[in-house]
Amino acid sequence: MEHILKGINLNKTFGTKDRNIQALKDVDFYIDEGELLGIAGESGSGKSTLLNVMSGLIRPDSGELFYREQEYTGKGPSQTGKFLQMIFQDAKNSFDPRFTMERSLLESRRKKTDRDALCGILKEVGLDEKLLKRKASELSGGQCQRMSIARALYSEADILLCDEITSALDVSSQAQVVGILKRLNTERKLTAVFVSHDIALLSMLCSRIMVMKDGIEVEQGVVEDIVRRPKHEYTKLLIESARKQSL
């Protein structure tokens, strides 16, 4: 089966004067069309670096990236933006503070402006059209994040890359965003990668989870296997701490 996105042997090292930090060590990944992949791990595990490498924001030191079997290693966001979109943790900061939502959303689309499509997408994410006239500072965090999702959908990208998109939201906004994404996956066959330190959230949302630690992919598999039968000690630890938090 053809994977929509695939990475092979990805390596990335960040150098400082004193030491080098290897953020990714021979990481492989793939994602199929209509799949929701979760990447779990604690801070510094390399999950956000992997997402940035996938998106083209960071160039890997070695390894290869493929979109529908076409290599795109080394291509920047202006090229990768044709098939993927990033949704950032700080949703408010992902909109130019001077722009109205309408201007921001229209800017994100490479194709001709389609007002009907835009209104339809806003309905899908549960937002009122009136909010298009507002700026990011006039919206709540949850509304901004849903606007980010709307923007990504309006750009007609095939894949959404979501970097800790619920971690800055309150519990009810988190639930709303998760609900919207699950529905979009069912109705639109949405393909997305979610990076989060919260393995419980990923297990609710995703069909497959990849666990990372110190730049290494320690384990990956379907949610059922990862949550019920974790093989790696680190995965067990993550699940255990998620259980403790939910108590």
Add this chain to the structure above:
Amino acid sequence: MKKRISRKKAVKIKLVIMAALALSVVFLTLFAGVIAKNDPYQTCATSIRTAPCVDYPFGTDNLGRCIFARVLYGGRTTIAATFALVFISFAIGTVIGMVCGYYGGLIDRLLMRLADITLGFPQMVVAIAVAGILGGGIKSAMIALGITMWVSFARLARSHTFSIRSAAFVQTARFAGKNDAYIIMVHVFPNLLAPVLTNALTQIGTTMIGLSGLSFLGLGVIPPAAEWGAMISEARAYIQIAPWAVIYPSVATIITIIIFNYLGDVIMDYREVR
């Protein structure tokens, strides 16, 4: 909350007052021809060093010229030269700062080291040296001060560009296929405009002091052109017999500098509370 709103209101009132005062100064000099009855360059042998009176509200100087008219016309020279110099430095410095902050690399290192070297010398010393080499005239004085003035704008624009270029909304624009020129013009420049413009306003007072200082030293405007610094310099020789010839241009300089400096401060306050 109540305290915050009242502070905002107070700052707004201050801003309106200071803006009105600054505009008044500008209009007074712009309409000098209408306000002043006498010709600022007309000498009068029978009215040399006349004390302030109805015909000459600020008195006359050593050549019998009306000081009131010369203060108004001189303000035109000082204010126009100051605004032009601040604007040119703002434009050059901001462009350099944006290019350095956005692209980084060798060009950034080279230009910022040049900025460091420029900052290593006291501004007035460099200005005196350069004005001395270029000779007299307001253009020479502007070039002399402009050599060091662009640096503050460049450094400020660079630091803001540096943070804006990595902001998520800029990354999003990149994903939308927008090129560097678009990002700089549509996202970077408008978002750094407010702090850099505030800096420009705070530079007006300093620049005015610089230009008047150079004129005072004989490195600014060439006589008989009216300019506050030059007027003070000319009149200090006979300060004991005609103190008004020094007092009025000095007061005009001090008041204008205070107004523009305070306007800059109030604008900074306004940006904080807005």
